[in-house]
Amino acid sequence: MFGVGLVLVMFSLLLIRFVYLQIIKHSHYETLAENNRISIVPIVPSRGVIVDRNGEILARNYSGYTLEITPSKVPDIEALISELSLLVDITAKDRKRFKKLLAESRNFESLPIRNRLSDEEVARFAAQRYRFKGVDIKARLFREYPHRELTSHFIGYIGRINEQDMSLLEANEDATNYLGSDYIGKIGIEQSYEKILHGTTGIQRVEVDSAGREVRTISSTAPVSGNGLTLTLDVKLQAVTEQAFGNYRGAMVAIDPSNGEILAFVSKPGYDPNLFIDGIDEQSWDELSNSPDVPLNNRALRGQYPPGSTIKPFMALAGLTLGKRNASYTIKDPGYFSLPNTSHRYRDWKLDGHGSVDLFKSVVVSCDTYYYGLANELGIDNIYNFMSQFGFGKKTGIDLEGEVSGLLPSSEWKQRRHKQIWYPGDTISVGIGQGYNLVTPLQLAAATATLANNGIAHRPHLVKKIQPVPNALSNTLPNTLPEAQPAPENTPISPPASSPKINLDTEHIALVKRAMVAVTKPGGTAAGAGWGVPYVMAGKTGTAQVINIKQGEKYDEKKIDERHRDHAWFIAFAPVEQPKIALVVLVENGGHGSSTAAPIARKVLDYFMLGKIPKPLPIIKEAENATGD
Amino acid sequence: MLQEIKHRLWQRMIVHIEPVLLSALALLMCISLLVIYSASGGNWDRVFGQGVNILVALVALWVAANLPLHYLMRIAVPIYIGGMLMLIGVAFFGEINNGARRWLNLGIVTIQPSEIMKIAVPLMMAWYFEKHEATLKLRNYLVATVLLLMPVLLILRQPDLGTAILIAASGFFVLFLAGLSWRIIIALGVAALASAPVLWSMLHNYQRQRILMLFDPEQDALGKGYHTIQATIAVGSGGILGKGYLNGTQSHLDFLPERTTDFIFAVYSEEFGLLGNLILLGLYLFVIARGFMITANASTYFTRLMAGSITLTFFTYAFVNMGMVSGILPVVGVPLPLVSYGGTSMVTLLLGFGMLMSIETHKKLVQT
Numbered sequence: 001m002f003g004v005g006l007v008l009v010m011f012s013l014l015l016i017r018f019v020y021l022q023i024i025k026h027s028h029y030e031t032l033a034e035n036n037r038i039s040i041v042p043i044v045p046s047r048g049v050i051v052d053r054n055g056e057i058l059a060r061n062y063s064g065y066t067l068e069i070t071p072s073k074v075p076d077i078e079a080l081i082s083e084l085s086l087l088v089d090i091t092a093k094d095r096k097r098f099k100k101l102l103a104e105s106r107n108f109e110s111l112p113i114r115n116r117l118s119d120e121e122v123a124r125f126a127a128q129r130y131r132f133k134g135v136d137i138k139a140r141l142f143r144e145y146p147h148r149e150l151t152s153h154f155i156g157y158i159g160r161i162n163e164q165d166m167s168l169l170e171a172n173e174d175a176t177n178y179l180g181s182d183y184i185g186k187i188g189i190e191q192s193y194e195k196i197l198h199g200t201t202g203i204q205r206v207e208v209d210s211a212g213r214e215v216r217t218i219s220s221t222a223p224v225s226g227n228g229l230t231l232t233l234d235v236k237l238q239a240v241t242e243q244a245f246g247n248y249r250g251a252m253v254a255i256d257p258s259n260g261e262i263l264a265f266v267s268k269p270g271y272d273p274n275l276f277i278d279g280i281d282e283q284s285w286d287e288l289s290n291s292p293d294v295p296l297n298n299r300a301l302r303g304q305y306p307p308g309s310t311i312k313p314f315m316a317l318a319g320l321t322l323g324k325r326n327a328s329y330t331i332k333d334p335g336y337f338s339l340p341n342t343s344h345r346y347r348d349w350k351l352d353g354h355g356s357v358d359l360f361k362s363v364v365v366s367c368d369t370y371y372y373g374l375a376n377e378l379g380i381d382n383i384y385n386f387m388s389q390f391g392f393g394k395k396t397g398i399d400l401e402g403e404v405s406g407l408l409p410s411s412e413w414k415q416r417r418h419k420q421i422w423y424p425g426d427t428i429s430v431g432i433g434q435g436y437n438l439v440t441p442l443q444l445a446a447a448t449a450t451l452a453n454n455g456i457a458h459r460p461h462l463v464k465k466i467q468p469v470p471n472a473l474s475n476t477l478p479n480t481l482p483e484a485q486p487a488p489e490n491t492p493i494s495p496p497a498s499s500p501k502i503n504l505d506t507e508h509i510a511l512v513k514r515a516m517v518a519v520t521k522p523g524g525t526a527a528g529a530g531w532g533v534p535y536v537m538a539g540k541t542g543t544a545q546v547i548n549i550k551q552g553e554k555y556d557e558k559k560i561d562e563r564h565r566d567h568a569w570f571i572a573f574a575p576v577e578q579p580k581i582a583l584v585v586l587v588e589n590g591g592h593g594s595s596t597a598a599p600i601a602r603k604v605l606d607y608f609m610l611g612k613i614p615k616p617l618p619i620i621k622e623a624e625n626a627t628g629d
Numbered sequence: 630m631l632q633e634i635k636h637r638l639w640q641r642m643i644v645h646i647e648p649v650l651l652s653a654l655a656l657l658m659c660i661s662l663l664v665i666y667s668a669s670g671g672n673w674d675r676v677f678g679q680g681v682n683i684l685v686a687l688v689a690l691w692v693a694a695n696l697p698l699h700y701l702m703r704i705a706v707p708i709y710i711g712g713m714l715m716l717i718g719v720a721f722f723g724e725i726n727n728g729a730r731r732w733l734n735l736g737i738v739t740i741q742p743s744e745i746m747k748i749a750v751p752l753m754m755a756w757y758f759e760k761h762e763a764t765l766k767l768r769n770y771l772v773a774t775v776l777l778l779m780p781v782l783l784i785l786r787q788p789d790l791g792t793a794i795l796i797a798a799s800g801f802f803v804l805f806l807a808g809l810s811w812r813i814i815i816a817l818g819v820a821a822l823a824s825a826p827v828l829w830s831m832l833h834n835y836q837r838q839r840i841l842m843l844f845d846p847e848q849d850a851l852g853k854g855y856h857t858i859q860a861t862i863a864v865g866s867g868g869i870l871g872k873g874y875l876n877g878t879q880s881h882l883d884f885l886p887e888r889t890t891d892f893i894f895a896v897y898s899e900e901f902g903l904l905g906n907l908i909l910l911g912l913y914l915f916v917i918a919r920g921f922m923i924t925a926n927a928s929t930y931f932t933r934l935m936a937g938s939i940t941l942t943f944f945t946y947a948f949v950n951m952g953m954v955s956g957i958l959p960v961v962g963v964p965l966p967l968v969s970y971g972g973t974s975m976v977t978l979l980l981g982f983g984m985l986m987s988i989e990t991h992k993k994l995v996q997t
Contacts, residue, residue: 036878
């Protein structure tokens with residue numbers, strides 16, 4: 001009877017086990033079975049397309065095949081890649097790029113070893129795929145920037161999501177929307193408008209078998225494609241500018257003064273943003289980052305230069321507005337300025353001086369002595385208060401990240417920064433845009449636009465409107481469509497809050513503008529660039545010193561290494577009566593504004609105003625002195 | 630007249646068939662066909678295959694049931710010796726399949742001698758005890774133990790842990806039923822524990838893994854522990870009433886391994902729940918109870934030992950299989966008796982039940 005006891009005891013044990021599993025722990029195992037069964041598959045939305053103001057495509061998507069490796073499934077990656085290279089073309093560049101991606105990758109994601117496989121390569125791999133565990137061909141949407149260098153500094157680029165991006169997404173509780181997304185905007189508009197461009201990830205709940213193969217779809221939420229962007233920018237104007245720059249390095253920013261729309265945004269040289277999308281290969285990276293031309297540096301947004309003489313129209317307005325000067329106030333220019341009771345001479349660019357100079361002439365011939373005296377009389381803090389109204393020393397608030405604020409000095413700043421009091425001598429060179437002054441081309445362009453717009457400032461911006469993509473375009477299942485998106489057509493970007501109008505006298509503005517027009521006429525410093533112009537343009541040349549010239553020494557362009565030559569500035573707007581464009585041209589090491597920067601501005605304006613495709617401009621004798629500024 | 634002949638022939642045919650036991654077995658085999666249909670994903674070939682297995686096994690049952698007892702006594706020694714020779718043959722010339730040397734190619738057929746030993750070992754031991762019934766001494770138990778261990782060790786080396794355990798169990802039951810004293814059983818138990826390290830060293834790596842996995846299946850969730858985890862999930866998610874016939878997600882979505890064979894209980898349990906398990910346990914208990922009754926009524930020492938061993942071995946099958954699928958025993962290759970797909974085990978089992986019926990019905994004939 002021991003046998004009966006044994007059977008009963010053992011079967012009771014089984015029964016207890018069944019009760020434990022099927023009643024007590026039932027819900028636990030039910031969940032596990034459900035998790036086994038259901039897999040959540042994110043459906044990546046297609047990224048919004050970016051077009052310029054005329055509908056020209058600047059960033060788009062195309063579908064293609066990539067060969068991807070899931071490193072966590074592969075014991076020996078090197079050997080695997082060597083095997084693969086017998087089937088598809090894998091260059092040393094690809095390998096290096098892959099290594100870099102591997103170092104930055106998140107766990108368990110698959111990484112591309114080759115992009116844009118040809119149909120033949122896809123077929124060749126497909127036939128041999130059973131040999132390669134952890135390798136897959138994936139059909140994906142790729143981002144492409146058809147205008148390459150031309151748009152690099154404002155469109156930016158997307159790149160693979162790295163740990164840093166991920167933790168940022170998690171902090172913003174956006175991580176679920178990026179399930180399945182491999183890319184995120186890294187810089188430029190792609191970065192600053194990431195939320196709009198990315199779209200909403202769809203979710204598909206699929207029943208899967210143990211091998212992870214989909215058996216059927218249980219439910220699905222369609223992805224919502226990212227919204228497109230229409231920029232304020234005109235890519236043709238951009239191209240004309242690039243062409244006008246030739247081999248010069250520099251920046252150009254053109255703004256519609258009436259609304260702050262950026263018409264062109266150039267930083268030369270640019271780079272090909274397409275290189276960055278799947279991780280740039282080491283060689284290209286070295287070329288870009290070690291180039292003396294620093295193509296990765298966004299000069300328009302982040303380059304800081306002394307404004308030089310382009311500050312003079314603003315100084316003139318300060319003198320008029322604050323009552324230190326009027327139209328008829330005239331000085332005798334001996335060619336230098338000295339503070340009372342000192343021997344130090346602040347020299348004019350013209351050794352023997354400009355003779356008798358009033359405010360109008362001071363702008364037209366760019367008389368330094370006039371502004372030395374004016375700055376001294378205004379004092380640094382009055383200059384600071386007046387200039388900051390034009391946005392100097394502050395970020396413009398453009399819709400790009402990484403903007404720098406330049407420097408508008410004040411006595412308070414010097415105390416804070418250098419622990420020194422402000423000396424009266426410090427003020428003198430500020431009057432002609434040297435000294436501590438630093439501006440970005442964007443900042444100067446915005447200030448010029450504000451001046452052209454009679455003191456009404458608009459925040460410069462690159463995006464004109466958001467273009468919702470009709471949902472029909474995204475692949476959706478009809479009965480599970482999400483609620484129709486409240487997507488008003490062509491949502492304009494919230495109109496940038498304009499700062500209060502700067503308190504300026506109409507007469508004063510008119511006087512300064514008249515002087516700026518005269519700059520481009522015979523006798524003005526930009527007469528060459530302004531010759532024969534059929535519309536009325538206003539401008540001002542400027543030179544930003546790269547190296548200091550000692551007292552009593554003459555600046556001789558020919559003696560100076562090209563990289564140490566002065567930077568050339570030109571600010572302009574046209575037509576004067578009702579300005580449609582205000583722009584800034586900065587030519588690095590371009591020497592004088594009149595000889596390099598102004599002609600570029602003229603070509604840009606001719607295209608903008610007349611639709612003229614640029615041709616070499618006639619060279620005529622410049623005002624008084626060919627090297628004059 | 631013809632009617633009469635027919636009737637008497639039929640009587641002759643079924644006189645050795647035990648109807649109560651057969652009904653319970655038939656129910657279990659119906660469950661087998663039902664569950665195999667679901668587990669195979671509606672594969673009729675698999676169902677027909679099992680149908681053929683059942684038919685062949687029923688023939689074996691009929692033959693065994695009609696064998697007179699003295700005949701069983703007579704064949705015990707030749708079968709055992711033949712089986713041992715074939716096991717030795719396997720060790721030297723066996724065909725390797727899935728890393729195990731279990732099969733012997735006899736030219737015409739390929740057979741698995743270890744299956745024969747499931748019957749031959751208890752038969753031989755029962756024969757031996759019958760011979761020495763009058764003068765049983767410790768020495769006899771030792772000899773019987775050697776008779777048991779020789780094939781068990783050979784099968785363990787093949788390696789085939791499941792079969793070795795079943796044969797060891799069947800032999801142990803004979804020893805036990807032959808009246809081996811408790812003290813000696815305990816002593817043997819202690820000896821077994823002491824020899825565990827030796828046995829451990831004899832085990833193949835995969836067998837060790839399986840035993841280790843029992844204690845912590847999660848440690849290798851995607852590797853060796855996968856089967857146990859997925860089977861446990863299947864059983865647990867079945868709940869009280871089950872997910873319904875053909876609705877088990879664990880089996881139909883391929884998460885369960887060996888669904889129609891060793892792990893068929895997981896499929897059954899997932900679809901029919903605790904209620905189904907109770908029915909299955911009940912059926913097994915019924916069969917075992919009937920076996921015990923036959924044992925108790927057995928007329929000779931030999932038949933009592935045989936009947937008890939067959940019944941308890943059947944119980945061992947059921948317990949070990951359900952135990953391993955529900956995660957309280959290591960995964961050893963033991964099928965769920967009469968339900969798992971497979972011809973060999975079906976034939977071996979029904980041969981055993983045929984002998985049980987023979988023991989029961991020939992006894993009646995002797996008495997009357």
